[in-house]
Amino acid sequence: MEGDIAAMGAYLGAGFSAIGMGLAGIGVGNVAANFLSGALRNPAAAGEQTATLFIGIAFAEALGIFSFLVALLLMFAV
Template identity: 50%
Template sequence: MDPAAAKLIGAGLACSALIGAGIGIGSIFGNFLQGALRNPSAAPGQFPNLLLGFALAEATGLFGLVVALILLFVF
């Protein structure tokens, strides 16, 4: 196999982390909205947990993107 092709395949597989991040972020915000509509008085207390979950899910996707860019431009 050509090394350039292997590099592109590896970068594409590393970008698949972005799929999981998108699903996770959608799930986090959807569940928060559902809970906030059921109990509006508890929503402000759960907002910091919402932001923490969003940051952790987004960081996973960004790590995958960084790995893909490293595979493309460094090796």
């Protein structure tokens, strides 16, 4: 009985961690959308802000990858 509750908690935590992966995808979409919006308003400054775009995307993706690793650890470490 005790092992079943621990496994249930691990799978529940992995499910919550999967929400983090979905939210990371939303974050990448927001970063790209805001860059595109700003680039369309001021095309001359878009070239200077491309590095900032890639840094923002990298940070958002890193959070999604961390969330994925936590989900794997919770599912297979128990």
